[in-house]
Amino acid sequence: MQKMACLWSLGMMVLIAGAWFVCPEGQCKVGTIDRAGLGLAHAWRSEPLDVLMQGVTWLGSLLALVPLALSVAGWLAWQRRWREAAFISLALLGSSILGHVTKLIVARPRPDLFPAWLPMPADWSYPSVHAMQITALAIALFLVMPHRRVVWAVLLGMLVLWVGVSRIYLQVHFPSDVIAGSLVAMSWVGGLRVVMFRPVVFHSLGPTRGQQP
Numbered sequence: 001m002q003k004m005a006c007l008w009s010l011g012m013m014v015l016i017a018g019a020w021f022v023c024p025e026g027q028c029k030v031g032t033i034d035r036a037g038l039g040l041a042h043a044w045r046s047e048p049l050d051v052l053m054q055g056v057t058w059l060g061s062l063l064a065l066v067p068l069a070l071s072v073a074g075w076l077a078w079q080r081r082w083r084e085a086a087f088i089s090l091a092l093l094g095s096s097i098l099g100h101v102t103k104l105i106v107a108r109p110r111p112d113l114f115p116a117w118l119p120m121p122a123d124w125s126y127p128s129v130h131a132m133q134i135t136a137l138a139i140a141l142f143l144v145m146p147h148r149r150v151v152w153a154v155l156l157g158m159l160v161l162w163v164g165v166s167r168i169y170l171q172v173h174f175p176s177d178v179i180a181g182s183l184v185a186m187s188w189v190g191g192l193r194v195v196m197f198r199p200v201v202f203h204s205l206g207p208t209r210g211q212q213p
Helices: 002-022 032-043 047-060 062-078 082-106 129-144 149-169 175-196
Strands: none
Touching (some): 032 175, 047 062, 047 149, 062 129, 082 175, 129 175, 149 175
């Protein structure tokens, strides 16, 4: 349990430190890294990338991730891998809830340095829930895959990267939103794994055979 506490505490520290960095004393600002990242994304704009990024970013939404998580969880449950099925579901659900609650607390406005390339979401900017959700589910999927882990690591890692980049490219998130969201999701899933898959130690209520009472 100590490892779980360390991982979740680290995630909260990242979340709080990031919130202080982007909105010190409740006054949100655009830092150098955020300004440079959004400017670079705007400079790379092209019609093919507009279409690609608008498609890729959808993969980080609950509309795409909930059916995927439920399908995998259902397959695991059918194989009687109950804890792994619950792990997949809780990884996605917990990251989504944590991200949305943090948005309400920090209340960082969305970027407005350059035009956005899709309708601006109505909620707040920090952290990127798309980044949190896709990172959490990708790590959870990787951890339950018994074979070809290198292949899955590359595929899922690329998916996480592209969804995060798409949020910046489309000008709906600052780079700091995406980075914080992904880091916190890693801590959340790591701690969850420790809790759900920790070894179970059985203590005998009396002397075992061959032992003196």
